Amino acid sequence: MATDYQKLNNDTQALQKAIRPAFQEVDKNNLGFIDDQTVTQAVTKASQILKISPPSKDQIRIALPNNRTRKGKINFDEFTGLIKQFLPKIGNSEEAKIAPQQLKQEEIKNPIPETALENENTIKNAVNIIEDPRNSAEYQAIESIRRLIANDQLLASTVRGSFIEIDTKNTGFINEKDLNGAVIKATNNLSCSSLKQDQIGQIVKSMSRSANGKVSFQEFTNILKAVLRNNIEEFEKNQSMNELRVVSGPRETRRELFEKYLDDSGISIAFQIIYSEIIAKNIDPMHVFSYSAMRLRELGRELENVLPRNFT
Structure with missing residues (x-):
């Protein structure tokens, strides 16, 4: 039926x-x-x-x-x-009418106009952007640290193991002489690599705490939070986290060509391609948004395939 x-x-x-x-x-x-x-x-x-x-x-x-x-x-x-x-x-x-899951089959019946294909090839040949640094393991580690700093309860549960390893008798305190080692161990477990041990030592020394030679878990987490903040600052000095950078030389030239092409066309070539497809395929207005989003993602994947993988 x-x-x-x-x-x-x-x-x-x-x-x-x-x-x-x-x-x-x-x-x-x-x-x-x-x-x-x-x-x-x-x-x-x-x-x-x-x-x-x-x-x-x-x-x-x-x-x-x-x-x-x-x-x-x-x-x-x-x-x-x-x-x-x-x-x-x-x-x-x-x-x-065309539903999202039918679009692939409909492409066979309604091929993309040649002008749209030419524009898409122009994108592939012109653009040459470094892979987004936000996908790197180091960036992801820094983002995890930001979340820890913003949530005291999460930070405490995450680093308690490093404290307990030294506080073997479960007294709730560690000795002053063991503090540096505990902080360094905790930062290593959190994949913090931007600060050197002497820098961590300076931060630990500058933090106020009780004068009895003992460090409570609360004092430990406060010190660790200061170390993590400094870790982020060091990372941000060495990384451009807010924008994608372009390599100089021929790649820079291709980037300029891509930007000029966009300026000359008046609107993004990607949207020109998608608009041409929507008209050619008579996409149901109900599905224009989902189709556009899907095609933008596909175009992004196609661009990713032509990006160099050996940047250092």
């Missing part, structure tokens, strides 16, 4: 009845929500039930609502809205 997509689009209760087993299969504990890691599994199961092509992980990620009830979670109503985005939209004609 053919699936009545028009009814499912217009009747939320009918859609929910159809896809509830897919949601419950993932929500085994009946919590009423599933997380971002398992939503793909639930969407794939719902697609099988509805007899539609399952969307990709990227398409699902793009379609996830931003104003969810719980961050990183999706309840059944939000799941229903997500699935509805991938249903074929039935108009007056017998043909279903």
Whole structure:
């Protein structure tokens, strides 16, 4: 029996009845929500039930609502809205208008205009930008440190092990002479490499604490927080974290060519390509945003494939 997509689009209760087993299969504990890691599994199961092509992980990620009830979670109503985005939209004609999961197949019927392909090739040949430093392990470690500094409870639970290793008798204190070693061990565990041991020693010496030769765990975390702040400052001196830098020489020339091409065209070439495709394929207005987001991501991947991998 053919699936009545028009009814499912217009009747939320009918859609929910159809896809509830897919949601419950993932929500085994009946919590009423599933997380971002398992939503793909639930969407794939719902697609099988509805007899539609399952969307990709990227398409699902793009379609996830931003104003969810719980961050990183999706309840059944939000799941229903997500699935509805991938249903074929039935108009007056017998043909279903293009839904996101159908776009790849439709590209065969409606090839991209040659002018758009030429523009895309121009992007590949002209742009040459260094890989985003924010993807580096060091940058990610610094971002983790920022989160620790902003959350005293998280910092305490993270570094308590370094303190306990020295406070073997569980007195709640460590000796002054052991303090430097404990701080250095904690910073090493947090992948802090920007500060040298003598710099850490200077920071420890400058911090006020009790004069009884003992250091409490609270004093230890305060000292460690100061060390972590200095670590971030040292990192920021050596890294340009706010922008992508371009290598000099021929690569700089290609960057200038790319920027000139954008200036001459008046708008981003990427959007010219996407606009041409939307017109050529007669994309349903309901799906223009999700299609544009998907194609921007794909264009980004294509650019990434031509970026050099051996920057030092």
